[in-house]
Amino acid sequence: MAGLYHLARLNDRWFRLDEPLVSAFVERWRPETHTFHMSFGECTITLQDVAYQLGLPVDGRYVSGFLTDFHVYIDGGRPAWQWFHELLGVLPLANQIQKFAVNCTWFQETFGECPEGADEETVRRFARAYIMMLLGTQLFADKSGNRIHIRWLPFVARLEEMGSYNWGSAALAWLYRCMCRVANRHVVKLAGPLQLLQSWIFWRFPGFRPAGYDAFSWPLASRWSGYNPGISEKGPRVQMARLKIDLLQARDFIWMPYSTPDVLQVVHPEVLEPRHTMLWWCVTSLIYFAVVEWHQVDRVLPQFGGVQPPPHPALNIDFLMSQEASERLCP
Numbered sequence: 611m612a613g614l615y616h617l618a619r620l621n622d623r624w625f626r627l628d629e630p631l632v633s634a635f636v637e638r639w640r641p642e643t644h645t646f647h648m649s650f651g652e653c654t655i656t657l658q659d660v661a662y663q664l665g666l667p668v669d670g671r672y673v674s675g676f677l678t679d680f681h682v683y684i685d686g687g688r689p690a691w692q693w694f695h696e697l698l699g700v701l702p703l704a705n706q707i708q709k710f711a712v713n714c715t716w717f718q719e720t721f722g723e724c725p726e727g728a729d730e731e732t733v734r735r736f737a738r739a740y741i742m743m744l745l746g747t748q749l750f751a752d753k754s755g756n757r758i759h760i761r762w763l764p765f766v767a768r769l770e771e772m773g774s775y776n777w778g779s780a781a782l783a784w785l786y787r788c789m790c791r792v793a794n795r796h797v798v799k800l801a802g803p804l805q806l807l808q809s810w811i812f813w814r815f816p817g818f819r820p821a822g823y824d825a826f827s828w829p830l831a832s833r834w835s836g837y838n839p840g841i842s843e844k845g846p847r848v849q850m851a852r853l854k855i856d857l858l859q860a861r862d863f864i865w866m867p868y869s870t871p872d873v874l875q876v877v878h879p880e881v882l883e884p885r886h887t888m889l890w891w892c893v894t895s896l897i898y899f900a901v902v903e904w905h906q907v908d909r910v911l912p913q914f915g916g917v918q919p920p921p922h923p924a925l926n927i928d929f930l931m932s933q934e935a936s937e938r939l940c941p
Contacts, residue, residue: 612741612772616665616829616878621748623827623835627804630844631818634851635811636800641790642924644906650860651918652909655785655810657778658890661881662868663809665829666778668889672897673780675764693763699735711757717743738766749781750898753801761899779905781806783896786903809834813867817854828876830868865912890914 638646645652657668688696690710695701698721706716721739724732746758765772781803788802809831812819823834867873880886891914896903911918 611769613667613670613775613777614741614744614772617748617777618740618744620664620829620832621744623832624748624805625808625834625837626839627808628837628839630847631811631839631851632800632804632808633844634848634855635807636789636792637852638855639789639793640924641793643909644786644790644904645909648858648863649856650858650863651912652921653814653863653913654906654910655782655807656890656907656910656913657782657892657905658868658887658914659810660778660782660806661886661890662873662877663806663813663829663831664778664781664803665878665881666781667773667776668778668886670774670776673765673775673777674897674899675761690760690763693767694760697735697738697763697767699732708757710761711759714743714747714756714758717758734769737769741766741769741772748805749777749803750784751801751803753799755801779896780898782905783898783901783903786896787898787901790903805831814864815858815862816864817858817862818851826872826876828878830873830876866915 635646638648640647643652645654660666661668691701700720702712702716702720706713717739721736721743724736728736742758742760742762745762747755752759765775785802785804785806788800789807792800812823812834813830820834820837820839823837826833827835868877891907892905893908894905896905906924907914909918909921
């Protein structure tokens with residue numbers, strides 16, 4: 611019902627992050643275009659990649675709401691922690707709470723396994739907790755990596771409606787924002803759905819792909835299940851990755867990796883429905899709560915089989931955001 615089934619399956623077949631490789635690629639990220647600038651041109655992660663790699667819906671309602679004082683807007687105006695207790699059946703101890711976030715270890719210890727013979731309400735409570743963990747750790751993790759925000763309460767309160775939200779667009783907005791933050795040299799730790807970024811690198815750049823992972827399954831990021839990059843020193847590996855990126859040419863990038871018969875055999879048919887595919891080409895806003903980023907696919911048309919015209923000036927994101935704010939204040 612939540613539209614997260616494929617992500618949940620991927621959660622059982624996850625892989626370790628290659629931090630030096632990811633760091634080297636993020637250095638090529640340009641916040642003003644939301645693309646990686648390579649010697650052969652621009653490329654980026656699009657809604658198409660999110661759909662294929664994670665199996666997430668890329669259309670539907672915006673994932674948004676109130677991040678401060680949101681308990682005022684809960685049905686009946688009940689305090690947030692009272693609602694937490696009603697939905698999950700238990701409250702964490704005070705030492706497990708940091709403002710509006712709960713330590714991930716508490717969730718894991720409390721909801722690690724649903725008891726056999728549990729009644730429907732107990733199953734729903736465990737489902738709510740699992741979904742909050744899935745969202746808070748796999749898609750929308752912060753830099754701490756070990757806290758789960760209770761902003762998800764209004765969503766898990768209505769499990770039947772969760773499938774109507776655009777989880778793919780929200781995840782991509784958060785990844786864009788996290789990479790834009792790291793582009794500022796004062797920010798050193800990257801957050802967000804980094805497995806999406808790493809899987810995109812492996813699928814698009816065969817030269818960085820680990821050997822021995824040739825079997826395809828759905829969602830496509832599960833191809834790298836069990837991958838472990840090792841624990842060698844980060845510094846030399848970052849330098850090596852930078853050098854390889856500097857030498858990349860157009861032939862080293864796979865512009866359309868999802869059109870092969872091997873991929874089409876495992877793709878879930880829902881991903882290819884027109885209501886999803888029509889959005890892959892859209893230059894549009896990506897929204898995740900207060901985060902608004904732009905999906906600038908017009909700069910990477912070869913990724914969709916198109917021909918790229920001469921480069922044009924980047925969108926003035928700050929101007930667009932100010933215009934949107936002024937329109938809300940002065941309709």
